[in-house]
Amino acid sequence: MSATEQHKVIDSRGSFCPGPITDLFKAYRSAQLGDVIELLATDPAARADVTAWAQKSGNELVDIIDEQGYLRIVIKITKKRG
């Protein structure tokens, strides 16, 4: 990761659909290629939603980790228009 690339942690724990995916999109809007976004979510729907978004958009789903009571979803921004 270069010095200009960012690693953002988005804490959406306690928020239900569409909260986590909406928080991810906000971060995506301001992200640059190469940035890593880590989404923390207690809503189990976030797993399928983020996976589907990454597949459709062509961004890289790096990992989904089952932490104690929440998910840690790691996405690398590899595709974004502009």
Added chain:
Amino acid sequence: MQRVVVLGSGDGGTFTANLLASELRDEIRGGLASVQLVGEHLKHPFQPGNLDVAFKGTDPEKYIKDETELLRKGVDFIQDPAVKIDYASRSVTTKSGRVLGYDFLVIATGAVADPSKIPGLAEGSMNFHTGGKNAERIWQALQKFEGGTVVVAIAGTPHKCPPSPDEAAFMLDEFFRKRGIRDKVKIKFLTPYPRPYPAEKISKIVEPMFQEKGIEVSTFFNVDTVDPKERRIYSLEGEAFDYDMLIAVPPHHGADVVINSGIGDQDGYVPTDRGTMRVIGQENAYCIGDATNIPVSKSGVVAHLQSVVVAHNIVAEIEKSRDFLEYNGRINCPMEVGQHRAIFVSATYTSPPTDQTPSMVKYYMKRSFAMIYWRALNGSLERVFDLFFGKTRFPLSKPPEPEKKIEVKVTEGGKMDA
């Protein structure tokens, strides 16, 4: 003297001021309390009516009344919008330079739909989120439309009235069928969400109806730009679609007074406790409705139910006579789905929306709300609403699980800050 200042004369602000004037009647008469409502406009619109203006041709004037007709005795309406909120000095400055001190503040300044936030959107689209006159432009354009692609797009979240984009697609379908040109029109629905409606149970109702009506859906479409000349809309994800008519829900942000006072989050919404509706970190300031940062529907019903809690809690503080209340996140958003049928998107913080069948009863209940809205603002229908909505608040002595606040932490150069 206990001075309550309510900022914003929309649904939530008007209703809160009326409730306070009613509950503090004796104190106001005795000169021991005052309720000042600070707003910009003398005209008060019923905002959900904009869908009817846009897709059914209703005169926007039908959904407007003078603010002064809606206020109870005891409310001092100041038509002079707030431009600065200062928690430290407990004061509000208005556009004309007047400084209002307060003992209790209610921020009900709403959300602003702002097409200028997306390049090309203002020039290339129409919308029903920026007032009745703009909604009327849609109706006028529809009269001349003879065929082609109509795109309905959600260009930013959160936005007011979550069901309204889906309703727009349903209402467009119905409009073109009535005109007899549905076979010449492609309706395309672009949403950033994973499904046609964000809540899964509701989407399971909407999705087959969209399919049956031939409304095409493209999910995960976060609007990036619009090219008004080429009539093309682009997503951040790299998709693009052509359109002949674009009806878009603009991105929203908090009110200028919140942004300029430096009391909002990155989108200009006020950090607010989702139960007591107190501004986070402030003992004597509350926030309701679209102005809050709470991840709950931005809708009139939510503002209404939160107003009851806030008015109660302020009176509790003034009279020291009752427990605080907490709002339980109850939402109730009606959605028309065509053919005189509707569903209600109902939920709380802890109970997501449930499955249901579209019905005519719900449709006529939705229609009737436009008629009772004005009476609802003065508080005279609260018993009816309590019966309809059920439990929407509870005493603070029995709090729910503590809420985790949404926080965005940013670090540079690969360091984690979890």
